[in-house]
Amino acid sequence: MSFPWSYSVLGLVPGLILTIVVAALVLYTSLIVWEFCLRHPDVKDVCDIGKILFWGKNWAWYLTAAMFLLNNTFIQGLHCLVGSNYLNTISNHGMCTIGFSAILAAISFFCSLPRTFSTLAKVATASAFFTFVSVILATVFAVIEDRPNGYAGTPPKVLLVPAAGTGFVAGMNAFMNISYTFIGQITVPSFIAEMKDPRDFPKALWAVTTAEVVVFSVVGAVIYSQTGTNYITTPAFGSLSNEVHKKVSFSFMIPTIIFLGVLYASVSARFIYFNIFTGTRHYGNHTLIGWASWAAILAATWTAAFIIAGVIPFFSDLLSLMSSLFDSFFGFIFWGTAYIRMRRAEHGPRFWRVRGWRGVLGVGMNLSLIAIGLLFLTGGTYASVRSIVHGYEQSSFGGPFTCASNGI
Incomplete structure (x- = not known):
């Protein structure tokens, strides 16, 4: 539900084009991840891939592990934050915001306790259904309402291209x-490692990507067209003027708010647990030490997530900061490097010549992926930090561990 805001900054046409381009890049790089995992069936997670990519060095494994765990914990914190956002909205600020974050962290901790993805897969199906209902309701409500929330007599202003004077910081954050x-892609190796037949992965990938492009584009474009740049909020539920519409549509999102945090917590916990207990009787058996350790790992990650949610009380800038610091590697740099390493192993150091035009096109495409990742890491981090600094200068954010409402 941040897509309408992104379109309000980038303009509707560039926003839709970028939606399709980013989806295509993620599809392409996910297929590279899949191919890499098939070539290296011993890979259990993205940290193993990091070590293989960077010459088998232990420092590469540890550095990837640090980024991996930080990325996942930030996402857990984000979902604590969005959960408190929802609870404040639905209760009209019935409790201190930090208390709501604690409630979400506690609920998510208990939901994270199952140790296999097979259990989470059933929850994921329900989560996807409720998310679809939520965004469709929000879109329908935005269309049928007479005016957006905060209407001040000026019609919604819909921009096909960015407004004159749109700066690098705003545009980069929206992107x-x-x-x-x-x-x-950071979670893909963990999923593939548990698939009965990893060769089926592309089928699921194509289905998910197609559904994402259609839903994200339609929902983002329709809601933005009804609210315009002057009345858009993030998440976009806040742009609905009817309180019942806002609360009903937002409520259907709560399973996903919980599930996605749970998913990343589970991926992190599995990584830590497996590295501690591989080769012991606790690894695949129901033992007291095994379950106590599993619960302790989850408790640690959710405590860290709760702290992040309390210290960083903002939504869109947190998304941007996470994207610039971690998605630069796990979304682009790793997979451009993986492609080059695989082709070099197949055809030798001059693989790009041996394969003819396909080799030239492939190496050009994947060097571009690495360049995009470096843009994320440098320009993206700068834009995110500048946006956060500006927000505090304008007193747009509450203080750490605040009781102030963050409802919409």
């Missing part, structure tokens, strides 16, 4: 909001 929603 990263779109990218963050699509980028999830």
